[in-house]
Amino acid sequence: xxxxxxxxxxVVLGLLLLLDFVVINPTLAGLSEAILxxxxxxxxxxxxxxxIALVLHHGRNLAERGEDLPGSVVLLAGxxxxxxxxxxPGSGGAGDPTVRWLVAAVLAPLVAALFAMLFVFLLRATxxxxxxxxxxxxxxxxxxxxxxxFLLPVGGPLGGWLASAASWTQQVPMAGVFRGLLIGVAVxxxxxxxxxxxxxxxxxx
Amino acid sequence: xxxMTEPPADSAAAEPADAEGAAxxxxxxxxxxxxxxxARRGLPLWWLLLLALVGAGVLVxxxxxxxxxxLANPDPAAADAxxxxxxxxxxxxxxxxxxxxxxxxxxxxxGTTVTALEDLLRRGASLAFVSVSVEGRAIAAAQLEALxxxxxPAERLLDLGFVSGAEAGMVRLVDGALRPGMSGPLxxxxxQRGGGIGAFDLILLVGGSDIGPRTWVEQxxxxxxxxxxVAIAPTFAQPELAPYLRTGQLSGLLATIRDDAAYVRGTTTxxxxxxxxxxxxxxxxxxxxxxxLLRQLALALPRLRGxxxxxxxxxx
Numbered sequence: 001x002x003x004x005x006x007x008x009x010x011v012v013l014g015l016l017l018l019l020d021f022v023v024i025n026p027t028l029a030g031l032s033e034a035i036l037x038x039x040x041x042x043x044x045x046x047x048x049x050x051x052i053a054l055v056l057h058h059g060r061n062l063a064e065r066g067e068d069l070p071g072s073v074v075l076l077a078g079x080x081x082x083x084x085x086x087x088x089p090g091s092g093g094a095g096d097p098t099v100r101w102l103v104a105a106v107l108a109p110l111v112a113a114l115f116a117m118l119f120v121f122l123l124r125a126t127x128x129x130x131x132x133x134x135x136x137x138x139x140x141x142x143x144x145x146x147x148x149x150f151l152l153p154v155g156g157p158l159g160g161w162l163a164s165a166a167s168w169t170q171q172v173p174m175a176g177v178f179r180g181l182l183i184g185v186a187v188x189x190x191x192x193x194x195x196x197x198x199x200x201x202x203x204x205x
Numbered sequence: 206x207x208x209m210t211e212p213p214a215d216s217a218a219a220e221p222a223d224a225e226g227a228a229x230x231x232x233x234x235x236x237x238x239x240x241x242x243x244a245r246r247g248l249p250l251w252w253l254l255l256l257a258l259v260g261a262g263v264l265v266x267x268x269x270x271x272x273x274x275x276l277a278n279p280d281p282a283a284a285d286a287x288x289x290x291x292x293x294x295x296x297x298x299x300x301x302x303x304x305x306x307x308x309x310x311x312x313x314x315x316g317t318t319v320t321a322l323e324d325l326l327r328r329g330a331s332l333a334f335v336s337v338s339v340e341g342r343a344i345a346a347a348q349l350e351a352l353x354x355x356x357x358p359a360e361r362l363l364d365l366g367f368v369s370g371a372e373a374g375m376v377r378l379v380d381g382a383l384r385p386g387m388s389g390p391l392x393x394x395x396x397q398r399g400g401g402i403g404a405f406d407l408i409l410l411v412g413g414s415d416i417g418p419r420t421w422v423e424q425x426x427x428x429x430x431x432x433x434x435v436a437i438a439p440t441f442a443q444p445e446l447a448p449y450l451r452t453g454q455l456s457g458l459l460a461t462i463r464d465d466a467a468y469v470r471g472t473t474t475x476x477x478x479x480x481x482x483x484x485x486x487x488x489x490x491x492x493x494x495x496x497x498l499l500r501q502l503a504l505a506l507p508r509l510r511g512x513x514x515x516x517x518x519x520x521x
Contacts, residue, residue, distance in 0.1 A: 029380075036370070036373050036376055036377045037377065039370050039373035040368070040370035040377060042370075043369045043370040043371065043373065043374075044370070047369065094343060094366075094367070095349065095350065095364070097350075099343075099346070100343075100347050100350060103308075103343045103347065104347060108308045108311075111307075111308035112308065112309060112312055114309065115309035119494070120252075126497075126501055127501050130501055130502070130505040130508070131508075134505050134509055138502060141501065141502050142502065144498060145495060145498050145499060148491050149495065151491065152488065152491055152492075153278070153462070153484045153487050153488055153491075154278075155278065160278055162278070163278040163463065170444070170447065170461075174444045174447075175444065177444075178444040178445055179448045179451075
């Protein structure tokens with residue numbers, strides 16, 4: 001009973017949303033809209049709960065003098081500053097100049113810097129990969145080299161040839177592989193969804 | 206007298222700094238004392254030199270290259286498709302900008318996004334911004350403010366805000382995009398046309414690594430198949446979005462730097478060099494990556510002929 005109730009709720013709600021997708025009916029539309037509203041409210045509540053849990057975790061870490069105290073201090077300070085900027089009396093929320101300045105001058109450069117470090121970490125990771133699984137990683141690295149060469153921004157006839165090769169690579173082999181992946185993922189998702197909707201998933205029985 | 210120990214067979218293992226590590230090193234002999242040992246001492250000098258080269262390229266590149274030199278061989282096909290989709294908009298069109306870029310990859314597509322928004326405004330369209338991702342909301346708020354600062358009339362801009370629930374939020378937008386209490390000429394026009402995404406003549410999808418054009422096509426495109434969608438996305442998203450372009454679910458897609466260069470150059474009336482990444486810096490960075498990858502591949506060649514160690518053993 002404890003397990004069959006969630007399954008029953010999933011089956012009923014899933015079939016309702018599926019029916020609303022294929023049948024035009026005002027009652028079904030109203031029901032599915034109410035379910036969607038509920039999901040949206042739940043998602044917002046989950047985000048707020050996640051934020052509170054994060055603050056409590058790091059607050060407890062500070063109180064108990066646990067690990068990575070500077071990290072907790074920075075996180076709580078950042079959280080507080082961003083909240084204060086978005087919630088002070090008369091604030092414009094996400095569009096407030098203070099929030100926009102914090103995002104543009106602090107958050108965006110920090111995230112961009114983290115992404116820039118991927119350049120170094122990925123190159124280092126290929127070295128590690130070649131140690132752990134040389135053959136598989138060598139294929140990946142060779143493919144990466146070919147793609148980098150094709151995408152080199154050079155002019156003249158050589159650049160034109162490279163650009164044509166890059167376009168062909170994107171439109172033929174890569175597009176084919178990704179189309180297959182997308183179709184495969186969609187089929188597996190549909191099968192799994194059908195198993196859940198029909199309560200055939202043995203793991204949940 | 207201290208007992209004599211036999212000298213190690215591997216000369217690399219004899220180095221004092223790596224002696225302890227070499228005793229536990231289960232990697233093949235040609236790798237012992239190499240990268241792991243160097244990693245313990247910090248980055249090798251040649252790595253630092255390559256990084257300095259990339260840094261210099263980023264700093265110096267924009268000042269030494271000319272407009273004509275910027276991003277050679279732009280691809281006009283994608284830009285033409287986007288121009289065609291924009292060209293079919295009716296006068297005074299309503300365009301929904303689904304801003305779900307992320308702060309990490311937005312710098313790559315910022316110039317193209319700004320150019321596309323200016324292009325739409327020049328064609329007389331009004332823009333409504335909505336986001337289902339948090340970072341997208343921050344970028345949308347900044348973009349709206351930038352447009353207002355540039356003198357775009359307030360009655361041509363609409364902020365539909367952030368919608369939580371990701372996919373569920375998108376589906377709800379199909380029937381109701383307006384928030385309670387919204388007033389003004391644009392909300393009134395949207396309400397008059399049904400109040401949902403169907404009220405808009407075109408959807409411009411700006412995506413990132415979180416939630417992106419693919420999700421919009423799957424959730425909204427299937428419910429409103431006649432509504433044209435144009436996507437701007439970072440290069441890594443191109444392979445997963447290209448199939449939707451082939452099926453016609455996307456009317457246009459700008460997802461590589463060559464596409465972006467062609468679109469920005471063909472659309473911007475003034476100097477477009479500040480809207481595109483520096484070709485010089487790109488060249489330097491890509492050449493550095495190529496040198497490192499080829500070097501690592503060359504070092505691994507002897508290993509490819511032999512058997513590889515069990516990954517579990519190396520991880521231990």
